[in-house]
Amino acid sequence: MNIRLKSALALTTALTVVSPAVAQDQSGWSLAEAAEPYAGTTVDVVFLLRPGYEAAKEMIPAFEEETGIEINITDLPYENALGEQVRDFVAQGDLDVALIDLVWIGNFAQNDWIVPMAAIEEQFPDIIDPDLDLDDFFPLVLDAFGSWDGTVYGLPFDNYSGLLFYNSCMLEEAGFDGPPETWEAVMDDYGPALTKDGKYAYALQSKRNETQSADSFARMIWPFGGSFLDAEFRSNLSSEESLAGLNFRQELMQYMPEGIVAYDHAEAVNALAQGDVAFITEWSSFYSTLADPDTSRIGECLAIAPEPAGPAGRKPALGGFSLAVAEQADDDEKAAAWLFIQWITSKENARQYLDLGGVPARQSVYEEEGIAESFPFVPALVESWQEGVPEFRPRFAEWPEISEVVQQYGTQMMLGEITVEEGAERIGTEMEAILDKAGYYDGDKPLIQ
């Protein structure tokens, strides 16, 4: 955690402990009273078509009833969510809450489309819940999903880590006691043993969209010690470590279903759910789909573990969304938006959110008795959030453009249209051109990712 984030945490702690105004609120603060001046305000927010958002939708009527604030939700598929929000912010539209994928936060913050939490605290001290407790969020998650350049903007809302979902029955039949601990074991032992009779060991979703760049490409470079950029923001993709990861992915394709470059999340999850592959590495949020008998045939065979480790350790995919107040909102909307964000991500609501299919980033909820039995993904998730990489994908404004380049050449590599080395070189060249144009090499922009 860097200094500014620490300062923000310290500020909040100070506000909650020392400030007389807040101290007074601590005994008497209530959501209903704090929201009273903003009753009747409508808060516009973008949601995705994913389980965490369905969970939130079930909870929202209670918030609306208690506060009189109306939450107006626009549902979008992930692929449209960035474009729609950028257009709304550029056009000074209606959105009052920004839904921020961790790779969009640099973009949103650098363009001043979102309000730092400290500014909300300063402008509306009465609406800050004394029990907000930022320290209760997993530090990695708050840092990666909600913070940019040390400043907290958003609170983690829909939180994922990459996990290994596996079919324990298939593994047992093949003579394995447990899931693969390392990628090396996947290649040497599990892959050959489980790829037979029309079944495959592993499906790595690699469709040409963010799935290719985040779930496939990035997932393979980090555990092997690679990265997108070096300390000077030059491409690190042609380094020995990055190439080792990308070549590993290429070699591992022999244990994946044909047409893996057309697999998105739905196809990968379905392949496991139908018993066609033995394991997948997917976001934690897909647990509810895989555990639901209506959408999965593997039933009791479903088991979950942290992603396998590479030579550089376990570097699981890290992804998720925070909610932040949009700068374009008027004062009442800003306050109402913050009240909503604070409420939906609160400690108090974390258990309900979890029960309904969401994945909160509150440490306290995972410490509750019996939680691991009710939610088998919890131990792996908590472990993954201890050692993830915040810059798993760089979070600066240029990532969407770089991601497009990675998607193109990453897929071409997998198809064998270009070699891994050639692809890494081309991505590196185009990535550096984008960063050069953005001013990173002239000193116009700080080297923050």
Add this chain to the structure above:
Amino acid sequence: MAGSAVSRRTLWGFIGPAILVLAAVGIVPLVYAVYTSLHYFNLTNLKDQEFIWFANYAHVLTDDTFWAAMGRTFILLVTALPIQIALGLMIALLLHRPGLTFLKTITRLGLVLPMATTYAVVGLLGQVMFNIKYGVVNQMLGWVGIAPIDWIGDPDNAFVLVIFWDVWQWTPFCALILLAGLTTVPDEIEEAARLETKSWWTVLRHIQLPYLVPGLVAIMILRTADTLKLFDMVFTLTRGGPGNATEFISLLIQRTGFRSFDQGVASAQAVVLLAITVVLSQIYIRIFYREGP
């Protein structure tokens, strides 16, 4: 004639709204696109917006990705369009034959269905029907002993799939336009020709085809413009992949403008595409109208 003179006010009353709407939805955005194309204009970096003359055009015209996408678009055009015209003509000739009135009416109604299906829905249908494992197409192929084909994950197959869907959706359009053309051939000329020869080809070539030329030109202009703009179906079906096997020009422009957010370069790409479309339309009109009846 004084009696038919219409006042200027009435004239403007009728055409004014049309001009205003055309200006609002066509001309103003076009002018704005040209303006944008002369600027560095990135939605994620609006603070650094600047006038850069023709740098975006220079970038586009020397960009391999742009020309590769353009090349793919033209390959799609020169493969799908002749198939659509040939199949459309066959259907039109069959429907033009006398008899079977009820069946022909049903067929004509059926022909409208593919055209009436939303492009994006066609792509989504394709995703489901051509899924390698669960798709109905591979299942049917399996009944006759053909191994599952990777339709969407293989670059060549994905391209063929796009051609297939485009042909499926737009052959009926060609058939209906050509059928309308065939009905304009005077009956006495056609009957006289059939007394002279039994060759359907001779009748088609020398009697019917001249009447079909205006329809063919319309088909070529409209389908060329449509193919150059083809977006929804491919976006929902393959999203331009795998690799960039189905990244046609409109997908590239959308990717540049709305996923990389570089509105300046995307606008330059769109203006270049517009210029190419206009030139192609002019070529069609000049070449084919010369041979008109």
